[in-house]
Amino acid sequence: MNSNDYSDQDADPFRAESSRRDSPPQQKAPLRPNYMTVGSGSTSESAARLMAMIDQDSGYGGSVADGEGLARGWHPGITEDRPTPSHTPVLPGESSAESENERRVFASHVHQLFYNQNKNALNRAIGQTVEVLKNLQKKNSEWPAHYPSVQRPTDHSSVPHADPRPGLHHTQSTLDNHYGLDQSPTSRPTPPRRAGTTVGAAHSQAESSSAAAQTAIPEPRLITPQLSQEFSVLKIDLKMGNLSQAELVHSLEKHSIAALLDGQIKQSVRHLYSLRERIEDISSKVLVTGDLNAGKSTFCNALLRRKVLPEDQQPCTSIFCEVLDARENDNIEEVHVIPKRVARYNRDDERTFEVHPLSDLEKIVTDSDRYSQCKIYIKDIRGLDESLLNNGVVDIALIDAPGLNADSVLTTAVFARQEEIDVVVFVVSAANHFTQSAKEFIFNAAREKAYIFMVVNGFDNIRDKNRCQEMILKQVAGLSPATFKESSELVHFVSSNAIPVAPAELNRPGGVDGSSSGSGPGFEDPGKGKEKEREKIHAFEELEASLRRFVLEKRSRSKLAPAKTYLMHLLGDLHSLATVNRDVAQAELDRVTKDLSEIEPAYEKSRKVRAEAGEKVDSTVEDTASEVYKFTRDTLNSSIARVAEEDLGVPYPGLFSVYDYAEDIKSAMIEIIAEKVEFCEEHARGRIGDGFSAIKSLGLLHLGDSFAHVSIQPQQIYRRKKDALARYIDLEVETWDFFDVSSLWERQEKVAGTSMALTVAGVVGGRLVGGVGWLDGTLGAVRIVGANNLRRLIIPGLIAGVVLGVSYALSSIPQSLPRRLNAKLSTQLAALDYTHSNALRISSEVRRALKFPGDYLRVGLQRNIEKLQGKKQETSQLKEESEVARKYFSNLIRESERIRTAVTSVDLEGPSPGIAAAYSS
Numbered sequence: 001m002n003s004n005d006y007s008d009q010d011a012d013p014f015r016a017e018s019s020r021r022d023s024p025p026q027q028k029a030p031l032r033p034n035y036m037t038v039g040s041g042s043t044s045e046s047a048a049r050l051m052a053m054i055d056q057d058s059g060y061g062g063s064v065a066d067g068e069g070l071a072r073g074w075h076p077g078i079t080e081d082r083p084t085p086s087h088t089p090v091l092p093g094e095s096s097a098e099s100e101n102e103r104r105v106f107a108s109h110v111h112q113l114f115y116n117q118n119k120n121a122l123n124r125a126i127g128q129t130v131e132v133l134k135n136l137q138k139k140n141s142e143w144p145a146h147y148p149s150v151q152r153p154t155d156h157s158s159v160p161h162a163d164p165r166p167g168l169h170h171t172q173s174t175l176d177n178h179y180g181l182d183q184s185p186t187s188r189p190t191p192p193r194r195a196g197t198t199v200g201a202a203h204s205q206a207e208s209s210s211a212a213a214q215t216a217i218p219e220p221r222l223i224t225p226q227l228s229q230e231f232s233v234l235k236i237d238l239k240m241g242n243l244s245q246a247e248l249v250h251s252l253e254k255h256s257i258a259a260l261l262d263g264q265i266k267q268s269v270r271h272l273y274s275l276r277e278r279i280e281d282i283s284s285k286v287l288v289t290g291d292l293n294a295g296k297s298t299f300c301n302a303l304l305r306r307k308v309l310p311e312d313q314q315p316c317t318s319i320f321c322e323v324l325d326a327r328e329n330d331n332i333e334e335v336h337v338i339p340k341r342v343a344r345y346n347r348d349d350e351r352t353f354e355v356h357p358l359s360d361l362e363k364i365v366t367d368s369d370r371y372s373q374c375k376i377y378i379k380d381i382r383g384l385d386e387s388l389l390n391n392g393v394v395d396i397a398l399i400d401a402p403g404l405n406a407d408s409v410l411t412t413a414v415f416a417r418q419e420e421i422d423v424v425v426f427v428v429s430a431a432n433h434f435t436q437s438a439k440e441f442i443f444n445a446a447r448e449k450a451y452i453f454m455v456v457n458g459f460d461n462i463r464d465k466n467r468c469q470e471m472i473l474k475q476v477a478g479l480s481p482a483t484f485k486e487s488s489e490l491v492h493f494v495s496s497n498a499i500p501v502a503p504a505e506l507n508r509p510g511g512v513d514g515s516s517s518g519s520g521p522g523f524e525d526p527g528k529g530k531e532k533e534r535e536k537i538h539a540f541e542e543l544e545a546s547l548r549r550f551v552l553e554k555r556s557r558s559k560l561a562p563a564k565t566y567l568m569h570l571l572g573d574l575h576s577l578a579t580v581n582r583d584v585a586q587a588e589l590d591r592v593t594k595d596l597s598e599i600e601p602a603y604e605k606s607r608k609v610r611a612e613a614g615e616k617v618d619s620t621v622e623d624t625a626s627e628v629y630k631f632t633r634d635t636l637n638s639s640i641a642r643v644a645e646e647d648l649g650v651p652y653p654g655l656f657s658v659y660d661y662a663e664d665i666k667s668a669m670i671e672i673i674a675e676k677v678e679f680c681e682e683h684a685r686g687r688i689g690d691g692f693s694a695i696k697s698l699g700l701l702h703l704g705d706s707f708a709h710v711s712i713q714p715q716q717i718y719r720r721k722k723d724a725l726a727r728y729i730d731l732e733v734e735t736w737d738f739f740d741v742s743s744l745w746e747r748q749e750k751v752a753g754t755s756m757a758l759t760v761a762g763v764v765g766g767r768l769v770g771g772v773g774w775l776d777g778t779l780g781a782v783r784i785v786g787a788n789n790l791r792r793l794i795i796p797g798l799i800a801g802v803v804l805g806v807s808y809a810l811s812s813i814p815q816s817l818p819r820r821l822n823a824k825l826s827t828q829l830a831a832l833d834y835t836h837s838n839a840l841r842i843s844s845e846v847r848r849a850l851k852f853p854g855d856y857l858r859v860g861l862q863r864n865i866e867k868l869q870g871k872k873q874e875t876s877q878l879k880e881e882s883e884v885a886r887k888y889f890s891n892l893i894r895e896s897e898r899i900r901t902a903v904t905s906v907d908l909e910g911p912s913p914g915i916a917a918a919y920s921s
């Protein structure tokens with residue numbers, strides 16, 4: 001507040017404050033009686049609550065872990081402008097310097113609480129966001145997240161016009177209308193796709209994470225340019241060649257994008273940690289700068305109420321002097337001087353500074369050749385309520401800068417731009433106004449720090465104070481419009497040298513031991529009753545109060561605002577990312593559910609087909625083989641039994657070649673039997689062909705074209721050289737083989753009425769060959785010719801009979817020999833198990849020949865099942881993944897929204913609550 005304003009105020013400074021700042025009516029001083037809280041009596045509810053809050057939250061940070069405080073929010077009772085619980089009784093509507101001071105103190109506490117509440121809310125939000133990001137990082141590694149990016153505008157043709165999957169860029173502006181004018185208004189927009197997915201056919205297939213990774217990436221993924229632009233923190237920033245960022249993102253494979261996103265997340269987590277560190281840092285630096293000899297050192301001393309820094313008529317401060325609380329130096333008052341060669345000061349490393357007593361300061365500050373800056377540790381002689389160094393919330397360090405001139409202006413501007421400098425206090429001489437260097441500095445600094453705290457010093461030297469104020473404010477308006485707008489709080493006209501200060505060394509006689517301000521012992525008392533002096537002190541106290549608030553508010557802006565802004569952006573990004581991914585997961589879920597509903601019955605069907613076709617193949621093979629076996633066995637059996645009846649094609653050469661004849665017959669019979677075997681093989685070939693056809697039609701039915709090339713070559717079957725049957729047959733021709741008695745006997749019966757001789761001969765022959773029925777013959781002959789005649793006839797008869805019998809037997813060799821040999825052959829072949837072994841061989845070959853197509857069919861069907869089974873498993877897994885992802889991203893939407901709401905409610909710009917508002921800039 002300006003000192004001139006103050007003199008015009010009425011008796012109630014609160015009312016004057018309120019009206020000056022257009023504060024809401026309820027903030028005006030009430031006309032109700034004030035009350036006091038004294039002794040140990042009961043306190044009002046809100047006062048008790050406030051005290052409890054102050055106790056809990058002393059300005060050094062409340063518990064971040066305590067979520068309740070935030071949840072409850074600011075207690076409305078606190079924000080009401082109630083009568084200040086004052087220790088200084090005043091009548092309603094009246095005010096005194098003491099009560100005003102108490103109100104300020106109270107407002108300061110409210111400020112602190114408000115600041116801390118915001119700080120804690122942000123701190124908590126940072127912790128929660130880090131948690132969310134870490135979870136997202138984990139999720140991203142399992143289910144590579146989709147990253148929104150711009151649809152490539154040239155890709156008209158590849159955009160499906162009627163895709164059933166939901167689309168996201170439906171919501172985008174017409175700028176992103178890539179469908180062309182002919183697009184049906186009812187057609188659905190392009191669905192969100194993951195990198196690596198393709199349009200068209202690929203959609204119908206289940207896309208597992210791994211499968212998708214292998215797919216080509218002809219298409220860009222998602223989404224709206226707006227959304228893409230909205231991405232601020234998690235934006236994947238790629239700068240390569242002439243390609244735009246969006247194109248680059250498109251060209252990347254899904255896992256590369258996931259990796260990039262992972263990098264962004266890590267970076268964000270790191271940034272959040274550094275923001276947390278920053279908002280937790282309670283130190284704040286105030287840089288005091290201004291023209292040469294403007295009174296900067298005097299001003300700093302006045303703030304400290306101690307003559308610490310050397311003041312002189314001539315320019316004296318040539319290095320940066322930082323004044324810190326001695327508590328940061330084990331409560332020892334001393335000066336650490338940093339030589340120019342030292343790049344970075346470290347209080348714990350004595351190599352980085354020289355230690356000097358405070359009394360050396362005058363010498364030190366003028367020695368700019370050796371030193372770059374100094375740290376002055378002093379004990380704060382003021383109480384918590386008034387102190388600037390320790391005001392209960394922040395530890396403020398004052399930095400007295402060398403006076404500005406053409407050489408130092410840039411150095412100081414650079415210094416002022418440092419992030420750790422929260423507030424710049426510019427001291428300007430009321431008499432000299434802004435010099436060229438000053439203007440240059442403010443212009444430079446204003447770019448970084450919108451607000452500059454202006455101290456117009458040496459106001460006591462000015463006679464026409466109003467004119468001076470007007471002129472200075474006009475210049476401020478040009479130099480820093482923001483500061484001008486808040487000039488009542490930020491521009492102060494004071495006389496720093498009017499403030500009573502204690503000597504630099506407190507243990508000097510007359511020094512103070514630092515607890516009170518104002519007119520304590522040792523101060524250069526301006527003189528009681530001197531109204532003007534009091535006014536100067538009052539103006540300076542107002543400046544101090546403003547400066548304290550300004551530091552707090554600036555801290556809000558410089559420390560809390562970046563955290564808030566960053567969190568808002570980050571949570572916004574997370575929200576967008578989560579929305580996109582939830583929709584993608586939902587779309588995938590719908591698709592795979594549909595796929596699965598088709599795959600499952602197909603899988604069951606293929607299992608059934610395999611079982612049925614397998615049975616059919618088995619029965620075909622078995623039936624064919626047993627039929628062939630039976631056929632072969634029957635054919636060979638009958639052939640062997642009747643081979644003698646076949647046309648053997650061997651002429652009878654006569655009695656003298658009868659043995660050769662027997663051999664030829666034997667060979668002919670063996671050949672006929674061998675031919676029969678071949679005949680059976682030929683038959684088997686035919687049956688193999690039939691069996692194969694049956695299997696092939698099954699194959700074509702169930703395996704389609706893949707079975708078309710399957711064939712067999714029946715001619716190749718039974719080509720193995722067969723062992724010559726003759727080798728195994730050992731038919732020894734015996735004499736008796738030429739005389740087939742049984743057949744002769746049969747024939748004798750047929751010619752029963754022929755002559756006696758023949759009968760006798762027959763009988764004799766019969767006797768000769770086997771003696772069968774000779775008794776009958778003899779008895780018959782005796783009866784017919786009588787015994788005597790018989791005796792006479794017997795010799796010639798016998799001779800005739802033998803001759804006849806022998807000649808008959810010899811003449812019937814062509815008939816009897818094959819039979820005998822056939823019988824012998826049959827016996828031998830039976831002994832060799834010839835029929836069975838051949839039938840078995842031929843039928844086994846049938847099995848072997850049909851086994852190949854049968855197995856091929858079986859394997860093909862099995863492969864079909866496995867393929868479907870694999871697809872089923874993959875789709876089920878994808879379904880599960882999509883379900884989990886959808887749930888996760890839905891939660892992420894909610895969670896990011898919840899944290900964002902909490903961060904939004906952190907009001908760094910609005911007025912401070914309650915009484916503090918009356919003292920806000």
Ligand SMILES: Nc1nc2c(ncn2[C@@H]2O[C@H](COP(=O)(O)OP(=O)(O)OP(=O)(O)O)[C@@H](O)[C@H]2O)c(=O)[nH]1
Pocket residue numbers: 291292293294295296297298299310311312313314315316317318401402403404457458459460461494495496497498
């Ligand atoms: N009349 C009057 N004199 C003042 C005021 N403030 C400072 N002075 C005097 O102005 C002279 C310069 O003061 P310093 O505090 O040394 O000025 P400075 O800006 O620190 O000087 P450098 O750091 O050397 O640029 C001293 O003699 C002070 O006593 C004031 O408000 N009124």
